[in-house]
Amino acid sequence: MGKxxxxxxxxxxxIFVTAILAGANVYQTAMNQKESGHKQAAETAKxxxxxxxxxxxxxxxxxEKQYIVAGKNQKGEKMYVWVPADNKQKTIFKKAADGITSRQAARAVQDEGLMSTLKEVHLAREGNVLLWEVTYLNQDEQYSLSYVDFINGKIHKNITP
Structure with a gap:
C-alpha cells in the first residue's frame, strides 16, 4: 500500500502543479491583453x-475601444483624457471640473430609482459623447448599466438584461 x-x-x-501553472499563465495573458495599449495611451495623453x-x-x-487616462496638467488641474484605440477617432480631453463627478453620476441613477446596490463607476465614451458608466444591481438584483453624460449629468441610456 505504501508504494x-x-x-x-x-x-x-x-497534476496539481500543472493546473496551477496553467491557471497562472491564463491569468497573466488576460492581464497583459487588458493593459496592452496603456503605455501608448498615457504617452498620447501627455x-x-x-x-x-x-x-x-x-x-x-x-x-469602440477607449483608454481613459486620468492625470494632472501643468497647472496641477485634474484632467481626463479619452484616447481611442482607433487612430481614426480624435482624442478628447476635459478638466475634471468641467464635468460631473462619479459620485454625482451614481446619484443621478439612484435618483431615478433604478439602483439597489452600486457596484462601480467608470468613465466611458460613445462617439463624441463623454460618459460615466454606472454598474449596479437593480431592484430585481440584476446587473445593470446606466450611462450618464459627463457634462450635464443626464442619463444617456440604461441597459438591463
Missing amino acids: KTLIFTLIFGI KEADLKEVDSVETFVGK
Whole structure:
C-alpha cells in the first residue's frame, strides 16, 4: 500500500502543479491583453492634453475601444483624457471640473430609482459623447448599466438584461 500511495501522491502533485501553472499563465495573458495599449495611451495623453503626470489608465470597451487616462496638467488641474484605440477617432480631453463627478453620476441613477446596490463607476465614451458608466444591481438584483453624460449629468441610456 505504501508504494501505491506514493505513486498516487506523485501523480496528484504533478497534476496539481500543472493546473496551477496553467491557471497562472491564463491569468497573466488576460492581464497583459487588458493593459496592452496603456503605455501608448498615457504617452498620447501627455502629448495631446499637455499632462504633466498620469495617475491611472483604464480600458473601456463599448462600441469602440477607449483608454481613459486620468492625470494632472501643468497647472496641477485634474484632467481626463479619452484616447481611442482607433487612430481614426480624435482624442478628447476635459478638466475634471468641467464635468460631473462619479459620485454625482451614481446619484443621478439612484435618483431615478433604478439602483439597489452600486457596484462601480467608470468613465466611458460613445462617439463624441463623454460618459460615466454606472454598474449596479437593480431592484430585481440584476446587473445593470446606466450611462450618464459627463457634462450635464443626464442619463444617456440604461441597459438591463
